[in-house]
Amino acid sequence: MPKRDYYEVLGVPRAASDDDIKSAYRRLARQYHPDVAKENPKVAEEKFKELSEAYEVLANPEKRRRYDELGFSAVESEFGPGGFGWQNFTHQADLEDLFGSSALFRQLFEGFGAPYGGRGRRDSGRGSDVEMTLRVPLSAAVHGARPTLEVPHDRPCADCRGTGAKGGTAFEVCPECGGQGQVRRVQSRGYTQLITIGECPRCHGAGRRILERCPTCGGSGRLSSVEKIEIDVPAGIEDGAVLRVPGHGGIGRPGGRPGDLYVQVAFDPTPSIRRAGQDAYTETTIPLATALLGGQVTVPTIDGRADLKIPPGTQPETQFRLRGHGFPRLRGSARGDLLVTAHVEVPRSLSGRQREQLREALGAATPAAEGRRESFFRRRGT
Numbered sequence: 239m240p241k242r243d244y245y246e247v248l249g250v251p252r253a254a255s256d257d258d259i260k261s262a263y264r265r266l267a268r269q270y271h272p273d274v275a276k277e278n279p280k281v282a283e284e285k286f287k288e289l290s291e292a293y294e295v296l297a298n299p300e301k302r303r304r305y306d307e308l309g310f311s312a313v314e315s316e317f318g319p320g321g322f323g324w325q326n327f328t329h330q331a332d333l334e335d336l337f338g339s340s341a342l343f344r345q346l347f348e349g350f351g352a353p354y355g356g357r358g359r360r361d362s363g364r365g366s367d368v369e370m371t372l373r374v375p376l377s378a379a380v381h382g383a384r385p386t387l388e389v390p391h392d393r394p395c396a397d398c399r400g401t402g403a404k405g406g407t408a409f410e411v412c413p414e415c416g417g418q419g420q421v422r423r424v425q426s427r428g429y430t431q432l433i434t435i436g437e438c439p440r441c442h443g444a445g446r447r448i449l450e451r452c453p454t455c456g457g458s459g460r461l462s463s464v465e466k467i468e469i470d471v472p473a474g475i476e477d478g479a480v481l482r483v484p485g486h487g488g489i490g491r492p493g494g495r496p497g498d499l500y501v502q503v504a505f506d507p508t509p510s511i512r513r514a515g516q517d518a519y520t521e522t523t524i525p526l527a528t529a530l531l532g533g534q535v536t537v538p539t540i541d542g543r544a545d546l547k548i549p550p551g552t553q554p555e556t557q558f559r560l561r562g563h564g565f566p567r568l569r570g571s572a573r574g575d576l577l578v579t580a581h582v583e584v585p586r587s588l589s590g591r592q593r594e595q596l597r598e599a600l601g602a603a604t605p606a607a608e609g610r611r612e613s614f615f616r617r618r619g620t
Contacts, residue, residue: 240569241310244292252306256297263293290329291322297329321480365488365497372501374471376508379565380540380573382473389467389499391488392460398452400489402459410449412441419445460489469501474568477505477513510538516574518564523581524548537578539563546578554582 245252248262270285295301295313304312317326368391374383394400403409411417415438425432437443451457467486480502487497505513512519522537532550536543539560546558557579564574588596 242288244296244305247288247292248296256299259293259296263289263297287322290327293329294322294327364495365490367497367500368487369500369502371504372469372471373504373506376505376511376513377540378471378473379475379477379505379513380473382475383471384468385471387467387469387501389465389486391463391465393463393465394489395452395455395459395461397454398459400459401448402452402455402457403448404450404452409446412438412445412447414438414440415445417445419443467499471503472568474566474570475503476568477503479503511540513565516565516567518574518576519579520576521579521581522546523583524552525583526585528552529554529580529582537576539576540565544576548580552580552582554580556580 245254248254248259248266250258250262254262266289267286270282270289295305295316301313301316314321317323368389370387370389372385372387374385377383395402398404401409412419415421419438419441420435420443421438423434423436425434438445441447448457452459455461465486467483469481469483471481480500483499483501485496486499489496510520518540520538522535524533524535527533528535528548529552530550532552533548535546535548537546537560540563544560544563546560557577560576560578562573563576566573
């Protein structure tokens with residue numbers, strides 16, 4: 239699904255003031271926060287994230303200026319692979335003010351994985367994300383491609399079903415945290431108490447402890463493997479774009495979902511073709527005779543080669559346009575153009591006969607004839 243304009247997301251005009259943008263975000267955030275919109279929390283979460291990305295850019299004067307001038311491409315570098323994530327959100331204070339209580343805000347914000355002091359319990363067992371680079375030929379930007387990528391990562395051990403315990407059943411409740419996965423520590427400082435809650439150091443948040451480790455995986459619950467994944471590279475994709483493959487990252491803890499795979503697409507260098515948006519650029523060298531008299535030459539294209547008609551009298555560095563030989567837009571069909579710069583090859587030396595023929599073709603007199611003409615006019619006194 240294509241991204242919507244940030245101003246459209248917040249429902250404000252492009253000339254909106256900073257106060258108008260903040261007011262719109264506060265109103266929509268209250269409406270779509272997943273823990274407030276109980277009817278459809280998943281849809282609300284995506285909506286809330288979209289709102290927060292728009293606000294992150296438009297609430298920052300410099301980011302907003304770049305976005306107004308160049309669009310999404312000017313601010314994408316602010317985010318990590320896969321685009322905007324909660325680790326990129328820097329306006330938590332605005333949400334604290336929105337919900338009126340920092341304690342309530344932390345509870346709501348951490349509930350769906352926002353980085354306000356760490357991930358929430360709901361996401362504590364999630365596997366790590368994996369990042370890889372995929373090299374494809376330039377033709378993939380025109381026709382798309384479906385290459386197979388070998389992703390090295392861990393997989394759940396089949397013998398213990400990923401639990402790390404022999405037979406998958408040998409567990410006991412963690413005596414350190416009583417099965418809660420968290421430990422609460424209290425420190426007294428005069429008349430005050432400092433209470434901290436953190437992950438249990440013994441069970442690492444699992445709430446249970448292995449009694450007998452699985453001999454196959456040594457109690458880790460996972461084994462190294464290589465997964466072959468077919469990646470869909472869409473036509474029109476830009477060099478350096480990142481594709482997200484959900485669920486193919488590192489495996490999580492028992493009960494936790496796996497991470498995601500982020501694939502950065504890089505095109506193999508093609509010396510004869512240069513890309514600029516939807517258009518492609520190349521060069522060709524034509525003989526002097528072809529430039530003078532016209533003709534036809536073959537030029538390199540993204541798909542192979544194509545014939546280019548050269549009209550008589552073509553000047554050096556003339557640029558020709560082959561329509562429809564460029565790149566398509568992402569998820570589009572119409573292609574850009576191929577622009578060909580023609581360099582004219584001038585011979586370094588000519589034979590006497592060639593010189594005479596060239597002068598005759600160009601209507602130029604020989605040096606001797608020029609001398610005779612000059613003597614004739616001098617004799618006549620002109």
